[in-house]
Amino acid sequence: MSENPQTDNAPAxxxxxxxxxxxxxxxxxxxxxxxxxxxxxxxxxxxxxxxxAGAAIAFHGPHQAGIxxxxxxxxxxxxxDVTTEDRAEFVQMLKDWTAAARRMTGGQAVGDGAFGGxxxxxxxxxxxxxxxxxxxxxxxxxxxxxxxxKFGLADQQPDALVELPQFAGDALDKNRSDGDLxxxxxxxDPQVAVHAIRNLARIGFGKVVIKWSQLGFxxxxxxxxxxxxxxxxxxxxxxxxxxxxxxxxxxxKFVWVDEKAGxxxxxxxxxxxxxxxxxxxxxWDRTPLQEQEDIFGRDKGEGAPVGKAKERDEPFLKAxxxxxxxxLAHPTANHGSTILRRGYSFTDGTDGLGRLEAGLFFLAYxxxxxxxxxxxxxxxxxxxxxxxIQHVGSAVFAVPPGVRDKDDWWGRTLFSxxx
Amino acid sequence: MRAVxxxxxxxxxTVAALTALTxxxxxxxxxxxxxxxxxxxxxxxxxxxxxxxxxxxxxxAIENKGSKVTEVYLLFPDDRIVTERENIGAGTKQRVxxxxxxxxxxxxxxxxxxxxxxxxxxxxxxxxxxxxDPRLDKAVASYRTYVQEQADATLPLAETFAKAVKDGDLEAxxxxxxxxxxxxxxxxxxxxxxxxIDPKVDVREDGLEEGQDPAKxxxxxxxLEKSLWKDKKLTARDSELADQLITDLKDWxxxxxKADITPTSMANGAKELLDxxxxxxxxxxxxxxxxxxxxxxxxxxxxxxxxxxxxxPVAKENDPALVTELDKQFAAIDTLLDKYRADKTSYDFTSxxxxxxxxxxxxxDAVNALAEPLSKLAAAVVVK
Numbered sequence: 195m196s197e198n199p200q201t202d203n204a205p206a207x208x209x210x211x212x213x214x215x216x217x218x219x220x221x222x223x224x225x226x227x228x229x230x231x232x233x234x235x236x237x238x239x240x241x242x243x244x245x246x247a248g249a250a251i252a253f254h255g256p257h258q259a260g261i262x263x264x265x266x267x268x269x270x271x272x273x274x275d276v277t278t279e280d281r282a283e284f285v286q287m288l289k290d291w292t293a294a295a296r297r298m299t300g301g302q303a304v305g306d307g308a309f310g311g312x313x314x315x316x317x318x319x320x321x322x323x324x325x326x327x328x329x330x331x332x333x334x335x336x337x338x339x340x341x342x343x344k345f346g347l348a349d350q351q352p353d354a355l356v357e358l359p360q361f362a363g364d365a366l367d368k369n370r371s372d373g374d375l376x377x378x379x380x381x382x383d384p385q386v387a388v389h390a391i392r393n394l395a396r397i398g399f400g401k402v403v404i405k406w407s408q409l410g411f412x413x414x415x416x417x418x419x420x421x422x423x424x425x426x427x428x429x430x431x432x433x434x435x436x437x438x439x440x441x442x443x444x445x446x447k448f449v450w451v452d453e454k455a456g457x458x459x460x461x462x463x464x465x466x467x468x469x470x471x472x473x474x475x476x477x478w479d480r481t482p483l484q485e486q487e488d489i490f491g492r493d494k495g496e497g498a499p500v501g502k503a504k505e506r507d508e509p510f511l512k513a514x515x516x517x518x519x520x521x522l523a524h525p526t527a528n529h530g531s532t533i534l535r536r537g538y539s540f541t542d543g544t545d546g547l548g549r550l551e552a553g554l555f556f557l558a559y560x561x562x563x564x565x566x567x568x569x570x571x572x573x574x575x576x577x578x579x580x581x582x583i584q585h586v587g588s589a590v591f592a593v594p595p596g597v598r599d600k601d602d603w604w605g606r607t608l609f610s611x612x613x
Numbered sequence: 614m615r616a617v618x619x620x621x622x623x624x625x626x627t628v629a630a631l632t633a634l635t636x637x638x639x640x641x642x643x644x645x646x647x648x649x650x651x652x653x654x655x656x657x658x659x660x661x662x663x664x665x666x667x668x669x670x671x672x673x674a675i676e677n678k679g680s681k682v683t684e685v686y687l688l689f690p691d692d693r694i695v696t697e698r699e700n701i702g703a704g705t706k707q708r709v710x711x712x713x714x715x716x717x718x719x720x721x722x723x724x725x726x727x728x729x730x731x732x733x734x735x736x737x738x739x740x741x742x743x744x745x746d747p748r749l750d751k752a753v754a755s756y757r758t759y760v761q762e763q764a765d766a767t768l769p770l771a772e773t774f775a776k777a778v779k780d781g782d783l784e785a786x787x788x789x790x791x792x793x794x795x796x797x798x799x800x801x802x803x804x805x806x807x808x809x810i811d812p813k814v815d816v817r818e819d820g821l822e823e824g825q826d827p828a829k830x831x832x833x834x835x836x837l838e839k840s841l842w843k844d845k846k847l848t849a850r851d852s853e854l855a856d857q858l859i860t861d862l863k864d865w866x867x868x869x870x871k872a873d874i875t876p877t878s879m880a881n882g883a884k885e886l887l888d889x890x891x892x893x894x895x896x897x898x899x900x901x902x903x904x905x906x907x908x909x910x911x912x913x914x915x916x917x918x919x920x921x922x923x924x925x926p927v928a929k930e931n932d933p934a935l936v937t938e939l940d941k942q943f944a945a946i947d948t949l950l951d952k953y954r955a956d957k958t959s960y961d962f963t964s965x966x967x968x969x970x971x972x973x974x975x976x977x978d979a980v981n982a983l984a985e986p987l988s989k990l991a992a993a994v995v996v997k
Contacts (some may be wrong), residue, residue, distance in 0.1 A: 277978060314877050315992035400982035402943060403974075 195318045219252050233519075234287045248327030248382070253299045255596040256462050257450060260332030261534065261559050262439040266380040269388040269538040270411030271394065271468065271555065273338070273373025273589055274402040281345045285609050287401040291335070291377075291394055298386075301328030302391050303492065319322030323389040331381040333390055335570035335604045336466050336591025339350060341374040352457050354562040362575040363584065370587030373405045378466070378557065380536075384411070393589070395613040398500060406587070408466050408470060408537025410555045417534065423497060423505065425538045427552055428582070429491050430479055434505055435524075437534040447558050448532040448566070451595075459607035462595030464559045467567040470540075470587030473553040478582045489578040517578040533558040533566045561588055640934040648672055650735070655679040659722035659731035666989070668715040668737040674708055677701045684723040686730065687711055690745060691753035693721075694871060699726065712724065715740045737775060749876045749994060756879055757870060761801045764866040767796030772860050778837060781847045790841060791905040792836060792960060797862075798909045799916030801883035801889060803872045804865055812864055813861045816897070832857050836931035842902035880924055880991035883917035887984035890914070897965045897978045907953050907962035912975075914950065918943050924994045932993040935986055942983040949979050 251259050278284055294304045305318025315455040342351035363564045377394055381387040388409070395404050415433025423431040437444045446452070452459045478486070487493050491500055499509035499520065514521040525532045537560065541552040560566030567590075573581070594605055649672045651662035656679035656914040673696075675685050678704050687709075695718065696711040721730035735911050755768055774793040777785035797804065798813065805811045812820070814833040832854055840851050893899035894910040920929075921939060929936040953963040968976075 277982070312992050312995070314881075314995050316988045396985065398939065399985035403978040403981070 199535070201432075202427075215429045220534070228468070241257075243255060249330055250300050250328035251332050253296050253331050253333075253597060254599055254600070254602070256315050257596045258332075258334045258421065258593060259299070259462070260334035260378055261449065261464055261536070261593070262417060262437075262445055263332050263380075264439055265413040265416050265533070265536055266330050266360050266387075266411060267382045267411070268329050268380065268384040268387050269555065269557075270379045270384070270391045270407065271392045271410065271557070272377050272379075272407040273405045273468075274375040274377070274395075274398065276344055276374045277403045281480070281609075283401055284345065285397060285605075286603045288609065289597070289603045290397050292597060295333040295394060295604070296388070296597075297330045298323070298390050298393065299328065299333060300562050301326075301331075304397075311364055316586045317468070319395055320389065320394075326383055326386055329381040329383040329386040331379065331386050331390060333394075334466075334593060335376040336376040336378070336593040337608070338373050338375065338589060340372060342548075344374070345609075350457065350459065352451075352460050352465075352592055354420075354451070354455065354564060355590065356563055356568070357588055358563070358568065358571075358588055361571050361585065363580050365584050365586055366588050367586050370406045370408075372589050375402060376466070376589065376591050383497070384409070391597055396417065404537040406524075406553050408540060408587075409542075410540050412539040414539055414554055415535035417536070419506075420549070425532055427473055427475065427541075428486070428490075430486075431505060431538075432495060432554075433535050436490075437532065444532070447561075449534050449561055451561050455561065460592060460594060460609075464534075464561060464593045465563045465566070466591045466593050467558050467560070467563060468587070468589045469556040469585050470592070471554045471556050472551070472586045473583045474582045474584070475550045475552055481582070488515050489519060491515070491520035515578065515606065519574075519577050519579045522574050522577050523570055528570050529565075531561075531566055531569045533570065559593070619865065622885065649674050649719075650951075651939045652676070652685055653678055654683045654685060654722040654724065655664060655726045656681050656750055657731070659685075659733055660842040661720055661733045661735060663735075665736045665738055668740040670710065671916065672708060673698075673708045674706070675701060676706045679703060679704055679724050681724040682726060684726050686719075686721045686723070686729070687708070687713075688719040689722060689750075690717050690719070690747070691750040691894070692757055692839045692875070692912070693753065693874060697746070697871075713737045716745065721973075746927060749924075751876050753876060753879065755923050755984055756920060756978075757872075759923075760803050760872065760874075761866075761870040763916075765864075767793065767861060768795070768859075768866055770954055771859060775859050778847055778855040778862060779852045783841060783845065784845060786837070786847070787903070789832070790838060790903055791900075791908040793804035794905075795867075795912045795960065796907060798889075798912035799919070800869070802885045802917070803869060803874065803879075805885075806872050806878075807865075807868060810861060810868075814865070819902075833861070833866070834858065836923050838900065838902045872944045876927075876994040877991045878992055879920040880987075881991060883972070884984060884987045886913040886917040887980055887987055891980050891984060892979070894965075895980060897968075897973075897975060900965065904965040905952065905962070906965040907968075908960050911950050911960065911962065914943075914946055914983075915994050921987070924990065928990060928993040932989070935989055935993055938986045939983070939990070941988060942979075944981045946983050949976065 195436055251263055253259060276284060277401060278287075297304055303319035303321075303324060308317045308319040308321030308324050311317055339351065339355055339357055342348055376393060379387040379390040381390070391407065410426075413424050415436045416424055417436060419525045427433040437448060439445075449464050451463045453461050481489075485493060487500075489518040492505075492508070493500075496503070497505035498507060499514070500518070501510055501513040502508075509520060509524065511521045511524055512525065521527060535555040535557070537554050539552070540555045541550060543551055545551045563575075587599050594607055597604060647663070647666060648670055650666060652675045653660040654675060654677045658774045673685060673687060673700060677683050682703065683700045683701045683769050684697065685701065685707075686697045690693060695713060696709050698707050701707050718735050718737060720733045720735055723730035737890060762780055770789070770793040774786060774789035777789050801811070801815070815833045815835065816831065816833055818827055818831060818839070823826060825831070837851060837858070840847055890910050890913045894906045894913065897904070897906055899909055900906045921943065950962075951957055953968070954961055
């Protein structure tokens, strides 16, 4: 076992004490967290170190935080549908969301806080995150293809944002699929992530409604190769060759939308594919070790590719079975296609048959859905792993560039264009 | 976003002022004579010894010189009760005391213990008056009238229902069930403020307290609902339950006009009606046998809308954006509900077991869209 990084237990200022301090409060947080770099550069390409669990991730930057940011431990992902037909009202909501997101990611309560206000009115903030650390909360917004059917946005839909085709074996539940909007909330404390979604949903009432949401735990891919590669619920290391937050060149090539690709409003943004992948846990657990390792193409202990000694040794694909997962998913089997994975395990209790309702909530960022997920997923049609998994939810979103500064807001590049 | 925010200090002061005004009855008489008001009640008159008195401790020395049993009230301008004394027999004396802030009040004698009573306007002077907005006083008084009207209109409908039950006429009883509940559902938070009536008339089986026996202690509409739709037969017990329902509803009718109503309780009551919809009706739990949930749903929304309309002039001044949003969301939910009835003047709504999951979510979304801004109404009608 390699040692786990120690959680920094040095006290950070509570959310409450940060209320009203704004930027100064964040600086204070950095000092109190033990003199380490408590605030990472969330939205930058050069997102080097994994920060301590309690710190705040910068909300502003050229890219939204929550993509190349070192993967946090917990997820609450929510898809929304827009109910208002009033464009101005929707834009105002995006601005209100941005203001709330800016505060929450900084460890501050929403609006006028969770208590101490008018006795006759419900507090602006719901309060359950008071006293908790910022917990590296990131909030990342995305726009689904269906949003472009509204508000006269049809001309703005990027070519790279296509509806996903029906893949072999898909058993998609429409109540766990699609959405006009999404917010990905990642944090090291699940209560901080849930608080964020809850408060955004509350601000959204009357304008948007939650279509579906998913809680996730146990990150299944890291963007920090120096850390131990996390394992998925099948017990295998997952995402060994994932794009790291430090790999500026690969991020640029495979993740961020550039000027050449466009459209202009998406430059600096990315595309997100979300898939709820149910695992047939019980049958998997009865599978012999050799078969499990053959299916993945890696050994279960070290995570080394077939015929190799170490996890990070370059895989020799031809040594693997033709239907091994790693062999089929590898970039060289997909014309170089590479995506940044950021998925989480989920267990929503058990189903009516007493089986674990569990699996992988797959999240991947890419610069073009067609060259990324679609190409790879098509190639996985013969994946031996398919016997043990089923894709039951699916969504795709255009993730706009980052919020630059305190005057900027989520979606400005899309909505201010022809305002 | 809240457009108007009063300072916390102002709000706290207002609450404290109201708290201090709570009436109380005491045995001991006050020595200071200008703090004692002699109230002489007869069958046709309500005479007071002073029309003005100093703010602070005040005592009403009541003598009933009439032939009927009477009641005497000290009321705020919105008819909210500062203090009261009931059952003052002919030829008897009673004392009642209160702590009052400076301001206008009314003393009302109610010979025979009914009606609005014979009224005298009085004034407490000196000190700082609790700030009042006459528009809000009017809103509260109008709402009080509305609540009484709803109870008055409910009784005959409930009696029709009870009669059908007692006649053993299953079909007629089923038909009369939902209409008998509309007035109650429109004003439920007021009835709930009494604490003891709601558990008798509107409790569901799972709402019984520990130790209560469903066979003996479960009374009210929902018990009869189960007989009518699940058991599909009416027994002698159901006849008893029907009589009990009328007795309890008469108690409600008698007391509802005296409920403690404030602009804040009106606004929060409107929100609570939507809470009722969100937790009981949208899920189909309220009317699990009759599936008449949408009738209750509509009545809850109507009751909330009534409070809102009465408070709107003040809310509009304090928070115009909120009023715009509430107008929009009330209209939206009314339009949505109309989809579930053919005739927009009738209360024949689609049976809730015929409302699919997607439609239920749409109804739930509409409730959230309305209830969230509605939760901000109270703050917009706090007296500044």
